[in-house]
Amino acid sequence: MSAAERFIHEAMEVIIDEAVKKATDVQEKVCEWQSPEKLRELLDLELKDGGESDSKILQHCKNAIRYSVKTSHPRFFNQLFAGLEPYSMVASFITEAVKTSLYTYEVAPVFTLMEDAVLKKMMELIGWDEGGDGIFNPGGSMSNMYAVNLARYRFCPDIKEVGLYNAPRLVMFTSQEGHYSISKAAALLGLGTKNVYASILPPADMLLSLSILVQGAVPFFVNATAGTTVFGAFDPVDEIADICERHSLWLHVDACWGGAALVSNQHKHLLKGIHRADSVAWNPHKMLMACLQCSAFLIKDKTSLLQRCHSAKASYLFQQDKFYDVSYDTGDKSVQCSRKPDAFKFWLMWKALGSSELERRVDRALAMARYLAQTFKKREGFHLLMEVAPVIKERMMKTGSMMIGYQTHGDKPNFFRMVVINPQVSKQDLDFVLDEIHSLGKDLR
Amino acid sequence: MSAAERFIHEAMEVIIDEAVKKATDVQEKVCEWQSPEKLRELLDLELKDGGESDSKILQHCKNAIRYSVKTSHPRFFNQLFAGLEPYSMVASFITEAVKTSLYTYEVAPVFTLMEDAVLKKMMELIGWDEGGDGIFNPGGSMSNMYAVNLARYRFCPDIKEVGLYNAPRLVMFTSQEGHYSISKAAALLGLGTKNVYASILPPADMLLSLSILVQGAVPFFVNATAGTTVFGAFDPVDEIADICERHSLWLHVDACWGGAALVSNQHKHLLKGIHRADSVAWNPHKMLMACLQCSAFLIKDKTSLLQRCHSAKASYLFQQDKFYDVSYDTGDKSVQCSRKPDAFKFWLMWKALGSSELERRVDRALAMARYLAQTFKKREGFHLLMEVAPVIKERMMKTGSMMIGYQTHGDKPNFFRMVVINPQVSKQDLDFVLDEIHSLGKDLR
Ligand SMILES: Cc1ncc(COP(=O)(O)O)c(C=O)c1O
Ligand SMILES: Cc1ncc(COP(=O)(O)O)c(C=O)c1O
Numbered sequence: 001m002s003a004a005e006r007f008i009h010e011a012m013e014v015i016i017d018e019a020v021k022k023a024t025d026v027q028e029k030v031c032e033w034q035s036p037e038k039l040r041e042l043l044d045l046e047l048k049d050g051g052e053s054d055s056k057i058l059q060h061c062k063n064a065i066r067y068s069v070k071t072s073h074p075r076f077f078n079q080l081f082a083g084l085e086p087y088s089m090v091a092s093f094i095t096e097a098v099k100t101s102l103y104t105y106e107v108a109p110v111f112t113l114m115e116d117a118v119l120k121k122m123m124e125l126i127g128w129d130e131g132g133d134g135i136f137n138p139g140g141s142m143s144n145m146y147a148v149n150l151a152r153y154r155f156c157p158d159i160k161e162v163g164l165y166n167a168p169r170l171v172m173f174t175s176q177e178g179h180y181s182i183s184k185a186a187a188l189l190g191l192g193t194k195n196v197y198a199s200i201l202p203p204a205d206m207l208l209s210l211s212i213l214v215q216g217a218v219p220f221f222v223n224a225t226a227g228t229t230v231f232g233a234f235d236p237v238d239e240i241a242d243i244c245e246r247h248s249l250w251l252h253v254d255a256c257w258g259g260a261a262l263v264s265n266q267h268k269h270l271l272k273g274i275h276r277a278d279s280v281a282w283n284p285h286k287m288l289m290a291c292l293q294c295s296a297f298l299i300k301d302k303t304s305l306l307q308r309c310h311s312a313k314a315s316y317l318f319q320q321d322k323f324y325d326v327s328y329d330t331g332d333k334s335v336q337c338s339r340k341p342d343a344f345k346f347w348l349m350w351k352a353l354g355s356s357e358l359e360r361r362v363d364r365a366l367a368m369a370r371y372l373a374q375t376f377k378k379r380e381g382f383h384l385l386m387e388v389a390p391v392i393k394e395r396m397m398k399t400g401s402m403m404i405g406y407q408t409h410g411d412k413p414n415f416f417r418m419v420v421i422n423p424q425v426s427k428q429d430l431d432f433v434l435d436e437i438h439s440l441g442k443d444l445r
Numbered sequence: 446m447s448a449a450e451r452f453i454h455e456a457m458e459v460i461i462d463e464a465v466k467k468a469t470d471v472q473e474k475v476c477e478w479q480s481p482e483k484l485r486e487l488l489d490l491e492l493k494d495g496g497e498s499d500s501k502i503l504q505h506c507k508n509a510i511r512y513s514v515k516t517s518h519p520r521f522f523n524q525l526f527a528g529l530e531p532y533s534m535v536a537s538f539i540t541e542a543v544k545t546s547l548y549t550y551e552v553a554p555v556f557t558l559m560e561d562a563v564l565k566k567m568m569e570l571i572g573w574d575e576g577g578d579g580i581f582n583p584g585g586s587m588s589n590m591y592a593v594n595l596a597r598y599r600f601c602p603d604i605k606e607v608g609l610y611n612a613p614r615l616v617m618f619t620s621q622e623g624h625y626s627i628s629k630a631a632a633l634l635g636l637g638t639k640n641v642y643a644s645i646l647p648p649a650d651m652l653l654s655l656s657i658l659v660q661g662a663v664p665f666f667v668n669a670t671a672g673t674t675v676f677g678a679f680d681p682v683d684e685i686a687d688i689c690e691r692h693s694l695w696l697h698v699d700a701c702w703g704g705a706a707l708v709s710n711q712h713k714h715l716l717k718g719i720h721r722a723d724s725v726a727w728n729p730h731k732m733l734m735a736c737l738q739c740s741a742f743l744i745k746d747k748t749s750l751l752q753r754c755h756s757a758k759a760s761y762l763f764q765q766d767k768f769y770d771v772s773y774d775t776g777d778k779s780v781q782c783s784r785k786p787d788a789f790k791f792w793l794m795w796k797a798l799g800s801s802e803l804e805r806r807v808d809r810a811l812a813m814a815r816y817l818a819q820t821f822k823k824r825e826g827f828h829l830l831m832e833v834a835p836v837i838k839e840r841m842m843k844t845g846s847m848m849i850g851y852q853t854h855g856d857k858p859n860f861f862r863m864v865v866i867n868p869q870v871s872k873q874d875l876d877f878v879l880d881e882i883h884s885l886g887k888d889l890r
Contacts, residue, residue, distance in 0.1 A: 004531040008465060011535040012457050019542035021455060031554075036773050039554055045562040047792070051799035055533060060796060061539060064789065068543045068555045081783075084544070086449040089500060090456040092541040094506060097464035097534060098513045099526070105708055106842065107523060109484055117490040138583035140557060141782040149633055163637025164609040180757040184780050187755070188594055190635025192608025230761055285783070292544055293783055309743035310632070312625040313754045316675055316852040316862065328481050335629050337586040338526075338730070338738055344509065347492070351505060354496035394768035397551065407761040417761065 007054045014061050024084050024424065029400030030076050031069040035315045039067060039186075075402035075432065080257055083422030085289040086091075091348035092291040101338040103317050103331035108167050111341030112328055118343040118350070122282060122296055127198065127275030133306045134298040135333050136342040139255035141181035143281035143297035144223065146335075148172065148185045150279060150299060151221040151250030153309040160309065164190050171195045172221040173237050177228035179254055201235045219251045226271045227258020230409060230417055234258055238273030253277040256295070260287035263358045265440060267366060284346040287362060292343045299343040306333045361423050369420045372430045379434055387418040388444040389414035395440045402436060454497045459506050468515040469529050469869065474845030475521050476514040518879065519869045520847035525674065525702055528867030530734040536793035546783040547581075547761050548776035550769060556786030557745065557773055563788040563795070566729060567741055570707040572720030576614035578751045579743040580778050581787040585701035588726035588742035589668065591751075591780075593630045595724060595744060596666040596695030597752040605754065609635050616640045617666040620680050622673035624699055646680045666695045671716045672703020674838040675854060675862055679703055683718030690721075700723040701740070705732035708803045712811060729791040730812060732866050733803060739787045751778045765796060806868050814865045817875045824879055833889040834859035840885045847881060 022028050034042060043063055044235045052060075064169050070076060072084035087411065100108045102115065119134040137143045152159055152170065160169060170191055174182045186196045195217070201224055222244050224235040237253055244251040253274050259282030261267040262274070274280065279298055285294040299306055311332040318332050331339070389406040396402055416437065420430075457794055458771075467473050479487060515521060517529035518643050545553045547560065564579040582588045597604055597615065604612060615636055619627045631641045640662070646669055667689050669680040681817065682698055689696040698719050704727030706712040708720070719725065724744040729735040744751055756777040763777050776784070834851040841847055849861045861882065865875075 004529075005461065005465065006536060008461060008531055011538070012461075014543075015535075015542050016450065016453060016457075019539065020450065023543075034554065035769060036550060036554070036558065037686040040558055043555065043558060045558060045560065045792075047566045047795045047800065049800045051797050051802055054797075057793065057797045060537065060577055060793065064539055064555050064793075065543060069545055069552050072545050072551075079546070079548075079728055081544070081546075084449075086453055089544075090453060090460075090506065093538050094454070094461055094464065096537040096541060096736055098462050098468075098510060099516050099529070099534075100514055101524070101526075103524075105481060107514050107516075107848075109479065109481070110488065110509050112483065113485055113488060113490060114509075117492065121492045125599060137783045138785070139783050140782065145633075145780070152635075152828070159635060159637065160632045161637050161639045163612050163614070163631075163640055165612070165637075167610070168609070169610050172544060179782070181780075181782055183757050184755065185463055186608075187605045187757075188590075188780055189633060190597075190604060190609040192604065192606050192610075193757075194606045195608055229488055231856055291541055292546055293785060295542055310629065312628050312632075312638075313572045314625040315854070316850060319835070319852060321835045321859075323835065323842075335586065335590070335626075336584045338584050338739060340583070347490075348502065348505065348509075350492045352496050352502045355492065355494045390764070390768065397768075403552075405761060407702075407764060409760070414766075417830040 008029070011061055012056055014058060014065070018062060018065040018111060020084065024072045024074070024134055026074050026429070027288060028070070030073045030403050031400045032067055032398060033397045033400060034067060042067065059342070074422060074429050077419050077433070078403035078405045080419055081289070081292065081421065082419065083289050083424060085291065085349055087349035087352040088291045088345045089290065090347045095344055102341055102343065103329065103337070103339070105328035107377065108341060111344055114347045115330070115341065115343035118347050119296060119298060126280055126298065128300050130221070130302065132298060132300045133304070134296055135306065137295050137297050138293050140179070140254070140281050140283045140295045141184060141297055143256070144179065144181045144254055145185040145188065145250070145280045146297045147223070147250070147252035147281065148182070148189055148191070148221055150309050151252065151304060153218040154250060154305060157308070169195060169217045171197060171217045171288060172218050172223065173197050173199065173201070173219065174223040175201045175228065177224040177231060178225045179229050179256065182223050183273070195425070201240050208252065219247065219249055221252065222268055223252045225253055226253050226255035226274065227261070229257065230323070230407065232261050234270045235270060237277065241273050241276035250279070251277045252279045252281070254281050256281050257286050259283070260362050263288070263311060263355060264362045265359065272337070287365060288358060289361070289421065290346040290349060294345045342399055343434065351406040364423055365421050366421045367380055368425055368430060371427060372418060372420065375430065375434065388441050389416060391444060392437060392441045396436070399440070404433070448499070451854070452502070455503055456506055459510070461504060463507060463510040467519045469519070471519050471874070473515070475518045475520070475848050476842060476845045477512055477842065478842045478845060479512060486824060487512065504533040514848065519867060519871070519874050520880070522864045523848035525731045525864055526737065526866065527864065528734050528869060530736065530794055532794035532797040533734065533736045533790045536790045538787055540786050545788055547785065548774065548782070548784070550773035551767070553786060556789055557775060559792045560775070560788035561787065563792050564741060566742060568743055571725055571743065573745050575747065577743060577745045578749070579741055580751065580775065582740050582742050583738050583785070585624070585699070585726050585728045585740045586629060588701070589624065589697070589699055590630040590633065590738055591634070591742045592668070592695070592697035592724045592726065593627070593634055593666055595750060596697065599695060599750060600665040614640060614662045614856070616642060616662045616664050617668065618642050618644065618646070618664065619668040620646045620670040620673065622676060623668055623670045624674050624701070627668050640666045646685055653859050664694055666697065668697045668699055671698050671700035671719065672700065672706070675852065677702065679715045682716060682722065686718050687719035688800050695724070696722045696735060697724045697726070699726050701726050702731050704728070705807050708733070708800060709807045710804065711808055718742065732807060733799045734806070734866065735791045735793070735794060739790045755780055809868055813870055813872070813875060814870055817863060817865065820875065820879065833886050834861060836889060837882060837886045841881070843887070847878060849878070
């Protein structure tokens, strides 16, 4: 066995022991909080002229895991992802080891086909019976950005070449509780954040806004949200689609978080009308637990809009005189050049679990969330949280007992946002959360 | 041992045997070519209602590796990345297993600090004695896009809010051989691909172009390339910097490929003047062999331009009443929301190898490239390649003996672009390349 192989073997033992077994063990801490200054010392970050021995490097690996937050721990509720999905993790290891990039079929034959298979299946769930097109992106924010760019391209393809200088002021609508990436997209795309109207999206209001805007401004894009970031709320897609059709607006559904409900017969009604969307962003890395990142962007168009909108036709990658069907080369659909084969992380777990188990998991997570809501109502004192959330959060992190995000909202004071995804989470864990918040905060009242 | 653990263990054996050992074995094929139709069958892509057994899933893993291109193979010269870097691979496994995202210090303490350490060290090599700022991105294309956006923001911060509607026509310059991502950035950012002037970048020409453009157009950005994609050529950064200073243009250096020369005392003169750049894109995943993706974007500004340009101040992530110094939260510097801790892939290998070994590797790769150029000159027949490249490529892929990209250029006919990075590559391998091209093509003359 070569030294490299031995090192890889040893490192794998460390990863399995520390990042898999310990990290998911409810008896262990969720995080081992250190201040930046202290952690800097503990990690020995300096990069030097000489190298270090394998045993030292293994120690660095252990430290990296030890001081990282255990997002797979049953008591991690801090982000819109959680839990360890072993099949997806293995798939992500394979994509790392195989080390390839999705420019062309030639250099990524397997992952090109897998991406295609996963996208097709997702489109089926959306209800696009005729198919469509799509691409996996490094994050739902990128997917949302793609949506805006495609909408603009459909509205006026010349902008790609000549820019926005002679264009009318283009305006976008997004749900009041929509994700901030829509605003980031407006900034990046030169459309301007002020031209994004965040409003409640029942159609009546929107019509109103449309009429307010007639002074030279042209609406072209509506972002509805299926599963908002903070409240998990669903916009009424069907009603919004009516408006969009009437006004020829591009309808994008940001289902990054809530798309998961499409796998559940019991819950898919939440996204009723999504098949009418022009595009959908859906992150299997959120509630479906695929490893980070795994974000699909899907569009209903079948006239290669995605490619026409983004292509640059680089001759060193996308030769047209190849010996195979170059429509398999997906690279020019992307604004990226190298692009990771993220779809595989979802494909392998889907293959292993089947759609039925995906459904079971989503149903379970939603049932757990309901349990929490009910239990919560019965507990006294919780409406009193108020301004104590930051203090409780600090204590929580320093104890390492659990992790939950907090925030304010409108004129609501700070509150904790509980995200329930991980199938490892039990009723006990949820009871624990309430007990722990209570005990961390009891002297604060 | 739980079933999940057992599966992970077994999968790891498969990965090490197939994606590490076999993939780097010169006796094995570089690729096992299958047409899309055939491969689709072999992979059994369909996602079904029921799941599959672990042993079937392992077989899928084996197939995924088997039919993927072996980019770590000593005879893979097809992309601007190559070779297996075991430390970096282990680091990438850890980032997958730890499964976190770089929004905030709180949720990614270790990787936040490591990103910071790596960026600082890279800035040192660039020669920014006073430091600067930076961020790792999913690819150099994104980094180049960031550069354009920052340049625009510095030029006129209002565009972020109000869009480009009242702005003058902004124009950009890029090297004639510059990467296509600059053009993709112009399209996405609403600046328009026609406003990108690709020209040879010695200053005289540029001045000329500047004067041609006075009719209402405003140059704001110059992209110089350090290591072009096809020829590996270096623009004269110092001379370009003079012009940029005189005309207050943002100077970006796309050193995605050639940045590696900065670690070599013998070769860093190629980037002379790079310390004068406003921003630099540098991909350690190319010649420095970090795993995909590992792309740094660095800027000299120290007034938080990066954050001001991209921030959306989402309250659910970037609370300002946290119990630690929130300047450690890097998420709002990004156009992404979730973002992978790619810097760790470079940090761990740098720690293990030391700067001195990085230098030795770069020097070796460049020496090998020189060897190839010299040997090549002595061989007859090679200038005759002409239009036979696509045919030779097809035969090469179907034999699986090696992989090299080909393309045309200007009025040059198709030629093979040899990319030499992998330290495993020997003179024998390079001799083999010439012999093999000769024998694959000998009936074609
Ligand atoms: C509704 C919604 N859309 C988009 C995103 C962005 O996803 P990503 O982090 O993959 O960019 C999020 C992230 O939480 C989200 O909640
Ligand atoms: C000079 C140059 N810049 C940028 C890029 C884009 O890098 P990435 O593939 O990481 O987006 C490349 C890719 O080959 C390149 O050669």
